Amino acid sequence: MTEAHDTGAVTDDPGDLADATCEHCGERFPTERLRDLHRGLEHYRDLDDRERAAYETAYESETDDLRSFRLRALAVLVVLYFGFLMTYAVVTL
Amino acid sequence: MLRRLAHPLGAALGLAAVCGVAVAHGGSLRGATGESMAIPTWLFLSTGGAVVGASFLLASFVTDRQFVASVHGWRRALPAPRRLLAWTGRTLGVAVFAVLVVAGFLGPTEPLRNAAIVLVWVAWWAGLVMATYLVGNAWPALDPFRTLTRPLAWVTDGARDLDADRAAWASTAFLLALVWVEVVSPLADAPRLLAAAALGYLALAAVGVLAVGHETWFGEVDPVARLFRAYGAVAPVERTGDGLALRVPAARLTERVVHTRGGVAFVVAVLWGTTYDGLVGTPAWATVARAFVNAGVPPAILYPAALLLGFFAFHRLYWWAARTARETAPTYTDAARLAMRFAPSLLAIAAGYHLAHYLVYFLGLSPTLVGAVLSPLDPPTAMRLVLPAWVSGLGVAAVLVGHLLAIWVAHGTAFDELPGRLQAIRSQYALTAVMVFYTMSSMWIVSQPAGSPPFL
Numbered sequence: 001m002t003e004a005h006d007t008g009a010v011t012d013d014p015g016d017l018a019d020a021t022c023e024h025c026g027e028r029f030p031t032e033r034l035r036d037l038h039r040g041l042e043h044y045r046d047l048d049d050r051e052r053a054a055y056e057t058a059y060e061s062e063t064d065d066l067r068s069f070r071l072r073a074l075a076v077l078v079v080l081y082f083g084f085l086m087t088y089a090v091v092t093l
Numbered sequence: 094m095l096r097r098l099a100h101p102l103g104a105a106l107g108l109a110a111v112c113g114v115a116v117a118h119g120g121s122l123r124g125a126t127g128e129s130m131a132i133p134t135w136l137f138l139s140t141g142g143a144v145v146g147a148s149f150l151l152a153s154f155v156t157d158r159q160f161v162a163s164v165h166g167w168r169r170a171l172p173a174p175r176r177l178l179a180w181t182g183r184t185l186g187v188a189v190f191a192v193l194v195v196a197g198f199l200g201p202t203e204p205l206r207n208a209a210i211v212l213v214w215v216a217w218w219a220g221l222v223m224a225t226y227l228v229g230n231a232w233p234a235l236d237p238f239r240t241l242t243r244p245l246a247w248v249t250d251g252a253r254d255l256d257a258d259r260a261a262w263a264s265t266a267f268l269l270a271l272v273w274v275e276v277v278s279p280l281a282d283a284p285r286l287l288a289a290a291a292l293g294y295l296a297l298a299a300v301g302v303l304a305v306g307h308e309t310w311f312g313e314v315d316p317v318a319r320l321f322r323a324y325g326a327v328a329p330v331e332r333t334g335d336g337l338a339l340r341v342p343a344a345r346l347t348e349r350v351v352h353t354r355g356g357v358a359f360v361v362a363v364l365w366g367t368t369y370d371g372l373v374g375t376p377a378w379a380t381v382a383r384a385f386v387n388a389g390v391p392p393a394i395l396y397p398a399a400l401l402l403g404f405f406a407f408h409r410l411y412w413w414a415a416r417t418a419r420e421t422a423p424t425y426t427d428a429a430r431l432a433m434r435f436a437p438s439l440l441a442i443a444a445g446y447h448l449a450h451y452l453v454y455f456l457g458l459s460p461t462l463v464g465a466v467l468s469p470l471d472p473p474t475a476m477r478l479v480l481p482a483w484v485s486g487l488g489v490a491a492v493l494v495g496h497l498l499a500i501w502v503a504h505g506t507a508f509d510e511l512p513g514r515l516q517a518i519r520s521q522y523a524l525t526a527v528m529v530f531y532t533m534s535s536m537w538i539v540s541q542p543a544g545s546p547p548f549l
Contacts, residue, residue: 029425038512041158065515066156068112074152080143091136 033058101190134540141489141536142529145496149525152504154470157513161505171330171337182234190237190291196469197288205458205475207284208465213291214281215458216466219451222324226444227228227339230325236318238298239311245299246307253305261355265362267316269404272366276373277396277549294458316359326350326437327444327498343498344512346437347505354429358408364443364531365407369400371450371538373546382547391546411436412528417523422516434510438502441446442531445495449488449539456480488539496532498527 015032029035034067039047040055040075046056155161189212197209204210225232233239274280280287301310312320329342351357372378373396385395415432418424424431460476503524507517 028425031423031504034424034513034516040345041512062513062515069515069518070154073153077147077150084143087136088132091132 028049033061122412128369134537137540138536142533143366144493145500145529145532146525148497148500149504149521149528151520152500153159153512153518155504156508156518158508158514160217164341165347165505165509167341167344168331170333171322171339173337174286175336176547177532179234181239182231186235189235189238190241192469193291194288196465199283200284200470201472203475204282204284205461206465206472207471209287209291210281210286210471211458211462211465211472213287215455215462218275218461219455222447223451223455224322225321226324226327226440226447229328229330230321230332232318232321232325233311236311238295238315239307239318241295242298242302242307242310245302249303249306255309255313257313258353258355258378260309261316261319261353261359263355264316264319265355265358267314268320268359268362268366269400270314272362273397273400276370276400277393279549319359322476323350323360323440324444324447327440335421344503344505346440346502348437349434350437350440351433353433355542357411357432357436359444360439361408361411362404364439364446367402367443367446367450368407368535369403371446372403372534373399374540374543375538376544377541379544381549386548395548396546410429410530411439414527415522416522422511422513422520424516424520425509426510431510431520434506435503438499438506438524441498441502441536442495442528445491445493445498446535446539448495449535452487452491453480453485456484476507480518489536492532492535492539496528497526503528520524 019028019030020032022035022038022043024039024046027038028036034056036051036058039051040059044052044055114522126225130340193209193212196207196212200207200209254505274290278286280290287403297313298310301314304310305314313319327343328345331338331340331345334516373382382392382395386392390398412428412432415435418435419426419428419433457477458475458482460478461472464476465472503521504517507520508514511517511520
């Protein structure tokens with residue numbers, strides 16, 4: 001618990017040498033953000049204030065990424081739906 | 094609070110809408126097969142694949158950990174007299190086994206008039222397996238092999254510890270051998286042979302019990318017990334320490350049902366076994382088989398070779414998905430651990446495919462089953478129920494529902510296993526691709542006119 005990453009990594013993409021270990025259980029994670037999320041989920045009672053803040057930051061940053069993922073997923077769904085609609089219209093013409 | 098509820102609710106409604114459309118398509122298309130399909134096969138198949146892909150995207154909108162965990166953790170205790178049920182099951186199982194052997198050796202040789210054939214294929218292999226994944230696993234109580242070999246457990250000095258992984262691999266090999274025997278042998282038409290095979294299996298179980306102990310044989314090695322356990326994990330009724338519990342169907346698949354690499358192989362073998370069973374009945378297989386036999390490959394080699402090659406391909410494909418999941422997530426979790434966690438989701442697919450394959454068969458022959466049960470030694474002439482055309486459409490629907498359950502189970506498992514929500518979604522890419530491929534191939538098999546495999 002010597003180092004607290006209150007800034008947190010911004011994405012889940014493992015950059016160069018990005019590697020983080022949970023001090024509570026020794027599990028390794030590809031990014032600091034995932035490590036911070038893991039600490040918040042599994043060891044929340046044992047965390048100090050800085051680690052809890054890091055968890056919240058990581059959670060919020062992940063929520064932002066999820067929002068952009070959902071937009072893209074929605075776009076794919078729309079394309080799929082209309083793609084099939086058109087295909088059915090053409091095929092059963 | 095409302096916003097938090099809005100996501101899962103929206104996703105559930107969306108999923109239901111997609112399912113509704115899929116079922117409607119399935120019903121109308123399947124009903125149309127035989128004469129001509131209303132749409133070309135490629136469009137029919139890609140629609141099925143797209144439904145699975147789209148349901149993955151819709152499931153990815155549900156990112157509330159608590160909600161996902163509460164759906165899978167929901168339980169309601171069912172009061173049940175377990176001891177009474179167990180004893181009833183044992184008595185029934187042994188009685189049916191006795192009828193099977195007696196009717197098999199002494200009954201009429203005409204297949205569908207013989208109680209042994211009807212009891213094994215219609216009641217057990219179609220009916221009981223369906224009941225196992227639709228309701229719950231009663232096989233441990235019914236299993237006559239387990240009951241009849243129990244006295245041997247008193248003779249031998251008890252259980253031997255077997256390496257769980259090797260036991261599961263042995264079970265996998267046994268299961269593939271059983272699938273092969275089921276497909277190539279005339280067991281479905283020859284009552285004498287079937288009764289002999291049942292006695293042979295009892296002898297095998299006795300040898301197994303003497304070798305490794307009763308608990309270990311039926312808990313680890315016996316492929317039939319393992320198969321029923323696997324299908325039972327899909328069912329809503331679960332056996333608990335002090336009775337029975339009701340759960341959301343397939344919710345148990347998100348737990349650690351598979352513990353070893355051999356266990357993963359077994360699940361893949363269950364999936365491939367049901368596929369192979371359907372595949373060898375298609376006209377396309379008949380064409381391929383004729384080409385091979387004309388080229389000089391004996392059918393006695395062609396069938397087991399295809400069985401093993403297909404299993405190998407499915408197994409490799411699944412492990413590829415598990416390894417890829419490790420990179421796309423990204424996570425340092427072992428590929429083996431991911432493979433074991435996600436393998437149970439395949440059981441929902443296998444169950445859907447089994448239902449597609451056997452529902453019409455079971456319902457159609459159910460009057461024959463009643464006749465055979467009422468008068469085992471001299472059953473009335475076999476009767477077939479004439480089913481409305483839409484019943485066969487349920488087959489395509491069952492394949493799709495199985496896949497949708499599998500997508501949801503894999504989603505829940507990923508959320509349980511990985512700390513990041515986006516990471517959990519990303520870990521599903523390869524598995525979803527494999528499932529899309531799998532839906533399309535099994536829908537193709539289901540949409541083909543079923544025939545009997547050539548050269549057997």
